[in-house]
Amino acid sequence: MGIHTAIETLCKLAANLASFALLAMAFLVTADVAWDLAFGRPIANAIEIVSIYLMIAIVFLPMGFVELRHDHIGADIISRLLSPRVQSTLRVVVALVSFCFLLVIVYQTGVDAFEALAKNERIMGTSLFSIWPSRFSLPIGFSIFALAILSNTLRDALGQARSKLADDIEEGLDRE
Numbered sequence: 001m002g003i004h005t006a007i008e009t010l011c012k013l014a015a016n017l018a019s020f021a022l023l024a025m026a027f028l029v030t031a032d033v034a035w036d037l038a039f040g041r042p043i044a045n046a047i048e049i050v051s052i053y054l055m056i057a058i059v060f061l062p063m064g065f066v067e068l069r070h071d072h073i074g075a076d077i078i079s080r081l082l083s084p085r086v087q088s089t090l091r092v093v094v095a096l097v098s099f100c101f102l103l104v105i106v107y108q109t110g111v112d113a114f115e116a117l118a119k120n121e122r123i124m125g126t127s128l129f130s131i132w133p134s135r136f137s138l139p140i141g142f143s144i145f146a147l148a149i150l151s152n153t154l155r156d157a158l159g160q161a162r163s164k165l166a167d168d169i170e171e172g173l174d175r176e
Helices: 003-039 046-060 063-068 084-119 137-175
Strands: 122-124 128-130
């Protein structure tokens, strides 16, 4: 299994977990409303589960999958006016800067998550509710995102190198 395939599998797994969290959120909110209508009180900690666990997972886990598909928002108003070679170089530079920036974010969110674990971070909802596990969604999601950026960049660079090599070979054959 190649590195790109492994990263792609990891991205799909994270996106599937986010999809599961979205379904769980829909069911929990629906059940909470139905329970409140039927029995006059909501399900205990439903709001905390949705806002602290499920929404965080839905936002941060699928970022790598979106990156692999090149579906993040891009602003290319100026860059599309540049030559293809400059555009390619610019894409690599932006990807490397993004990768480095994400490594800083992974480090800091990881430190924060482990500090929350060490303190057994909790909040008071309808009962005392542990929130430290949700803190790990950020470093995990950002790590997968960083891997996806690196994978796409390497794949694009290798594809361009292969394309250039094929062009050079074809040009050499045309001269003969």
